[in-house]
Amino acid sequence: METIAFFNLKGGVGKTTSAVNIAWQAANEGIPTLLWDLDPQGASSWLFNRTVKSSAKPKKLVTGKSPIGDLVRNTDFENLDIIPADFSFRHIDQILLEQVERGKHNSIAKLVEPFSENYALMILDCPPSFSMLTEQIFATADSLFIPLIPSHLSLRTFEQTYEFFKEHKLKAKRLHGFFNMVDKRRSLHRVMLAHPPKILKNGLKTAIPYAAIVEKMGDLRQPLPAFDKTSRVSKAYDNLWYEIKQTLSEFKD
Ligand SMILES: Nc1ncnc2c1ncn2[C@@H]1O[C@H](COP(=O)(O)OP(=O)(O)O)[C@@H](O)[C@H]1O
Ligand SMILES: [Mg+2]
Structure with a gap:
């Protein structure tokens, strides 16, 4: 099983948006895929119209006393399951920290591992923060994809993540930025796409355009390529998925 994360x-x-669309792309190719919504705001769970079945105590899940597998739900799509967000997970950091103090350095990797029996791809939809949870995700994911709106501030946050990887001796090669919400009418967007900064050398070439049809995902509560195959943005997601596969040894052409 390959594990990828969408982080910023x-x-x-x-x-x-990217995690949900890429999960659909993978499942549509017949790859058994599990999307884990790790953001307590639960946006990807909402898009797939799934909530947690039983609210097991996060501590029991992290320590393995309650099986995480019980949280898996199917979606309306073949080959695509989800672990919906659990609002109580907003306190997970404290629990992970306690585990670290007991010498268990990566509880998230331990939770992910058993899913390799049933899935070939695990996709982590991450919360927007630096925390013990995200540190463990950094150490767990085979590749991490960082959507970036072309702007100086956006690149600054990419640099911060990159520096964190270097400082913690994590392989920064696994970090792949890509531009999202690109509007070619804006000169800064054009300039950044034409001359991507050096720090993005492992970035993906595909840029996802800004397109109003993306908002329709919320109206229909479906991944974009499930209801639209022809728009520019859907085609961009096709290309993005192809590039993502090239970073993963199991799926490389
Ligand atoms: N390429 C795009 N074009 C237009 N709107 C987009 C695009 N990508 C995302 N959005 C919209 O931007 C908002 C934030 O996207 P979301 O995926 O929820 O971000 P995050 O998970 O990083 O918080 C959503 O309303 C989404 O529909
Ligand atoms: Mg989100």
């Missing part, structure tokens, strides 16, 4: 310190940049 900033909110509203397209993590959830």
Whole structure:
């Protein structure tokens, strides 16, 4: 199983939109896919119209006393399951910290591992923060994808993540930025796309355009490519998925 994460310190940049659309792309190719909504705001759970079945105590889940597998729900799409967000997970950091103090350094990796029996791809939709949870996600994911709206501030947050990886001796090669909500009418967007800064050298080439049809995902509560195959933005998601696969040894062409 490959594990990928959509992460950015900033909110509203397209993590959830990308996680949901890429999950659909993978499932549509017949890849058994599990999307874990780790953001207590629960946007991807909402888009798939799923909530947590039983609210197991986060501490019991983290320590393995309640099986995390019980939280898995199907979606309306074949090959695509979801672990919906649990609002009580907003306190998970404290629990992860207690575990670290007991010498258990990556509880998230331990929770992810058993899913490899049933899934070939695990997608983590991350909350917009630096926390013990995200640190453990950084250490767990095979590749991390960082949606970036072309702007100087956006690049600054990418740099902060990149620096964090270097400082903690994590492989920064696993960090792949990509531009989202690109509006070619804006000169800064054009300039950044034409001359991406050096720090994005492992970035994906596909840029997702800004398009009103993306908002329709919320009206229909469906991934974009499930109801639209022909728009420019859907085609961009096709290309993004192709590029994501090239970063993963199991799916590389
Ligand atoms: N390419 C795009 N074009 C237009 N709107 C977009 C695009 N990508 C995301 N959005 C919209 O931007 C908002 C934030 O996206 P979301 O994926 O929820 O961000 P995050 O998970 O990073 O907080 C949502 O309303 C979403 O529909
Ligand atoms: Mg989100």
